Amino acid sequence: MAPLHALLDESGNWQLVPARSSVRFKNKTFWGLATVTGEFTEVRGAGQVAANGAVSGGLVVGASSLETGIKKRDDHLRSPDFFDTEEHPTIRVEVTGLEPTGTNTATVQATLTVRGATVSLPLSATVDRLGDGTAQVTAQATIDRTQLGVSGNMAGMMPATTTLLADLIFAKVD
Numbered sequence: 001m002a003p004l005h006a007l008l009d010e011s012g013n014w015q016l017v018p019a020r021s022s023v024r025f026k027n028k029t030f031w032g033l034a035t036v037t038g039e040f041t042e043v044r045g046a047g048q049v050a051a052n053g054a055v056s057g058g059l060v061v062g063a064s065s066l067e068t069g070i071k072k073r074d075d076h077l078r079s080p081d082f083f084d085t086e087e088h089p090t091i092r093v094e095v096t097g098l099e100p101t102g103t104n105t106a107t108v109q110a111t112l113t114v115r116g117a118t119v120s121l122p123l124s125a126t127v128d129r130l131g132d133g134t135a136q137v138t139a140q141a142t143i144d145r146t147q148l149g150v151s152g153n154m155a156g157m158m159p160a161t162t163t164l165l166a167d168l169i170f171a172k173v174d
Contacts, residue, residue: 008053023165042062043060043061043062046058083115107123121141124141130169138166
């Protein structure tokens with residue numbers, strides 16, 4: 001795997017490879033007895049590395065594509081209590097910068113928009129160039145979902161914090 005600085009030295013456009021990528025979330029219940037996990041199965045995105053090494057890009061996530069493995073829970077999460085997917089069909093992540101912190105690690109400056117509300121989303125990420133020429137970005141962040149209007153609480157069982165996890169593969173397109 002090539003170090004991050006080698007990837008940043010190679011300017012160009014990168015396209016997300018959805019079949020090799022995942023965007024997930026997990027929530028612990030207040031009692032810690034269970035963790036609710038889910039994945040968004042519709043994700044598209046692109047990124048750019050400028051000649052000076054500046055990074056930008058974004059992801060568009062189909063909010064109604066979430067799957068937790070329990071249909072009744074998925075339907076509730078799509079409802080106005082949580083994601084309100086009829087009124088807000090997409091979740092957006094906009095990347096505005098990347099600051100290397102190590103050989104293959106970085107802090108990514110981004111924003112997250114859910115239900116029309118946008119918050120800053122600083123991400124700790126690992127960035128690797130894979131043997132097939134693609135780039136893998138693995139990132140996670142813990143957010144306060146209530147700041148984004150995702151405030152459903154199912155009888156007080158869910159804390160306000162949610163962990164977001166992304167494992168993204170990008171292929172260079174030029």
